[in-house]
Amino acid sequence: MxxxxxxxxxxxxxxxxxxxxxxxxxxxxxxxxxxxxxxxxxxxxxxxxxxxxxxxxxxxxxxxxxxxxxxxxxxxxxxxxxxxxxxxxxxxxxxxxxxxxxxxxxxxxxxxxxxxxxxxxxxxxxxxxxxxxxxxxxxxxxxxxxxxxxxxxxxxxxxxxxxxxxxxxxxxxxxxxxxxxxxxxxxxxxxDQDTRGRRFRILRPTGPGALATAVGGHAELGDGDPATFAYARTVGDAVTSILTPGATPPGTIGRVILASHARNASANPNPGQVINRLRIGGTNHDAAGQAPAGASLEALTSEWAVNPDTGLPWTWADLAGLEIGFAGGS
Structure with a gap:
């Protein structure tokens, strides 16, 4: 899916x-x-x-x-x-x-x-x-x-x-x-799968995380403004942000999806990929790198069906200790 x-x-x-x-x-x-x-x-x-x-x-x-x-x-x-x-x-x-x-x-x-x-x-x-x-x-x-x-x-x-x-x-x-x-x-x-009955909650970055070598941070990543952004200048540059999950909604968490809305700032970007990253208890959990197709914003999504730190199904309490972000990849 x-x-x-x-x-x-x-x-x-x-x-x-x-x-x-x-x-x-x-x-x-x-x-x-x-x-x-x-x-x-x-x-x-x-x-x-x-x-x-x-x-x-x-x-x-x-x-x-x-x-x-x-x-x-x-x-x-x-x-x-x-x-x-x-x-x-x-x-x-x-x-x-x-x-x-x-x-x-x-x-x-x-x-x-x-x-x-x-x-x-x-x-x-x-x-x-x-x-x-x-x-x-x-x-x-x-x-x-x-x-x-x-x-x-x-x-x-x-x-x-x-x-x-x-x-x-x-x-x-x-x-x-x-x-x-x-x-x-x-x-x-x-x-590409049936959307009927699917429910989800979108959580935006609300504060600085442990990683801040990329330019920009939670304020740029979470404001919904296409004119503000964070970017990596070299492979390995990264930024993470904390979340504020709020009250527990009904139901269980089927998966966590991280979407980085990204674009290329030049014809030959370096680094050329965005690596979506979860950080839990000081450990980075990286998705496969993805490359934006061009100069228009697009969603680069990665998903985790279970908590990668424990291998167990996600709980709402897990999100309170989760950092989200990205790193520049080659």
Missing amino acids: TDYLITNSAALLGGVEDASVPGSYNPVFASHALRFEAEQAASLSLPGVNDIWIRADCYYDDFNRTTSGDGFFASVGLPTVDIARIDLNNGAMTFDYANLSNSVPNLTGAPVTGFPDATLFTFDIHIETGAAVAGNVDDYRVTAYVDLSQVGQVLGKADKVNGEGAVRFDFGGTNFLDGNGRFFLSNVLVS
């Missing part, structure tokens, strides 16, 4: 980090939501695989259900065609889709119900493309779920699919909120 993105950061998704609107996020699992104004979109870059899942906690002020306008608030993009989007027309929602050689959804699909106004809900969407869907490289299927219940699905075929995987998903669009409404996202996950 690969989790391509786990985030609640404005640095990656845009918007404004906002904890001021009650009910716009789940405080058990998040410290804030990302606020987007009307007509804004939060666009996710997807890895282009043929089977991908997306989940997010969502809160929409007021869907445009009463006017005669025509807008949309969720769309799926492949390299040369937008195959599907959830459309609003005369107050009704439909799952519109593309066929033949069209580049955008041109057919009105079945009605979609179940998206609430001014109520926090979990939105999962499953995007499948290519021959595995129904035997043809131009096939696709997109299925949407609200609070684990299926609310809509499109199954179609379009010439421009050509076996490609989805590379973009947009939350938001045009004319989908009444008046000056806003929408909020939190705890966004992109994975």
